[in-house]
Amino acid sequence: MRVKRTPDTYEKIQALGGMASDDILSRPGDPPSNRRGPYSVPRNNPAPGVYRSALPNGKYVNLMRVMFTDFCKMDCAFCPNSHWVPRRRFAFKVDELANAFMEMYRRHTVAGLFLSSGVAGTGSKTTEKMIKVVDLIRNKHGFKGYVHVKVMPGTEEQYVEAAYQLGTRLSVNLEAPNPALMSKLSAMKEQRRDILAPMSWIDRLTRSTTNGAVGQATQLVVGAADETDWDIFERIDQLYGQWNLKRVYYAAFRPVRHTPLEEHPPTPPQRECRLYQVDWLKRIYRYSNDELKRAFADSGHLPLDADPKTSIAASNLDMFPIDVNAASREELIRAPGVGPTSAQRILAARRLHSIDTWRDLQAMGVVRKRAWPFLALPGYRPPRAKQLKLDLFRAEAERPRMSNPPAPKSAPCGEERSCAGCPMYGAPGHPGSTTLTPSAA
Ligand code: SF4
Incomplete structure (x- = not known):
């Protein structure tokens, strides 16, 4: 005889912490998983439901990352929580989750909470339960730290406002760049009504009041709707330009068994990495859209075999090499191998003495192997002939470029x-x- 047992809190944390790990928004300050070089994040989570998350200052903090429930009535064709997937589901009670979090916080296992959920019932009902959890840990237990609340699609304005009052950061998952592409992924979610409207309310709140969540973020699934990188770029241009989003995250699509897209090929992780690079060029380096357009191929995609910054520099070779001792910050950060920090160090050092050697530049963080064709130092100027011989530039010259995006x-x-x-x-x-x-x- 099979005996059905109610799962205890630890089992729920194991199950719902595991399901929340698909949500890359729970990695504040750091680009995605399983990537090489600067795009890698630690995978060694200390305990079930606990995620070691990187902060913008380079430090790490443990967050409790968990879903309130993995029941979901929605039909998103890429999602392991959608109603397509037959498996056992779990749900916390409000006080059970609040107590579990506080227990972990008091034991110094975690310093903050990332709370997500599937849509059980309606978006408003689910968000209301999540708000009750945060309300308990804030107002009953006195927790003042980081709480990221995921606002469910279809949540009404009053619940968005309540989440704004309690959370440190809010997010609504956009999933696809526009409503037409969203309709390929879900017949139940109407992007304008269920997702863009709550995002616009959060934007209004973050602009109008100062005592609430400090910003919003969102996440796009890359490749599931067969969108181009240019479709995604058009959307992030609007999100950063008009809605002042803190971050947009990108998750390469991976097919999930039993869903309508289980036969759809997975998106190469490199594509996700290229989107993060363009995102950084826009958000941190402040490249103009005209410059960024040069990184896109005719197909509307970013080439996987060259990073966008090098690609843009190679297509604009007349601007280089730039004189390290005379160039402005904007010129310096446009050279591959030079980032905002190293450019700042160059400017500071220049006030005291001239920069004469590659050793000086490397000590300031410049990556010589990427930067040498683009920088000129006293007594050193990369020969044009040599520049043009680089494989990179040959490939660039042959690549059809998107002169006029569709x-x-x-x-x-x-x-x-x-x-x-x-x-x-x-x-x-x-x-x-x-x-x-x-x-x-
Ligand atoms: S609403 Fe969210 S959790 Fe539910 S199926 Fe869609 S993506 Fe998955």
């Missing part, structure tokens, strides 16, 4: 009609926009 057939949201009341009103390419779209710029 003009959207309709507004990026997929709608032909007027958008009064739409949260995308005024976004690039939409009615009401005062910004040139990248293709028009």
Whole structure:
């Protein structure tokens, strides 16, 4: 005889902590998993439901990363929590999760909480339960630290406001760059109503009041809807430019058994990495859309075999080499191998003495093997002939470049009609926009 046993809290943490690990938003300050070089993050989670997360200052902090429940009534074609997948599901009770978190916090196992969930019932109902958990740990237990609350799709405005009052950071998963592509992934989620509207409310709240969550983030699944990298870029241009998002995260699609996309090929991790690189060039290096456009191939994708910064530099060779002792910060950070920190160090050192050797530059963090064709020092100027002989430049010269990105057939949201009341009103390419779209710029 088979005896059904109610799972205890530890089993729930194991199961729901494991399911939450698919959510890359739970890695604040750090690009994605299983990548090489600067894009790698530690995988050695100290305990079930605990994630070691990198902060922007390079330090690490343990977060309790868990789903409130992995029941989900939605039909997202890429998701292991969707109703397509037949498996056992778990759910916390409100006080059970709050007590478990506080227990781990008091034992110094975790310093913060990342709380996500599947949509059980409605988006508002699920978000309300998550708010109750955060309310308990804030107002009953007095916890003042980091809490990231995932707002469920379809949540009503009043619950978004309540989450804003309690959370440190909020996020709504965008999943696809526009509503037309979203409809390929789910027949139940209407992107404009269920996702873009809550995001616009969070944006309004973060601008209008100071005592609430400090920002919002979102996540896109890359490759599931057969979108191009340019589709994604158009969306992040709007998110960073108009909605002031802190971060956009990218998750390469991996097929999940039993879902409609189980036969769909997985997205190469390198594509995710290229999107992060373009994201950094836009957000941190402040490249213009005209410059970034040079990184895209005719197909609307970023080439997987060359990093975008080098690709842009190679397509603009007349600008190089730049004089390390005279160039501005903007010129310096456009040379591959030179980042914002090393550029800052160069500028500071230059005030005291001239920079004469590669050894000096390397001590400031410049990566010589990437930077040598682009920088000039006293007594050293990379020979043009040598530059042009580099494989990189040969490949660049032969690569068909996206001179004119495909003009959207309709507004990026997929709608032909007027958008009064739409949260995308005024976004690039939409009615009401005062910004040139990248293709028009
Ligand atoms: S709503 Fe979220 S948890 Fe539910 S199926 Fe879609 S992506 Fe998965």
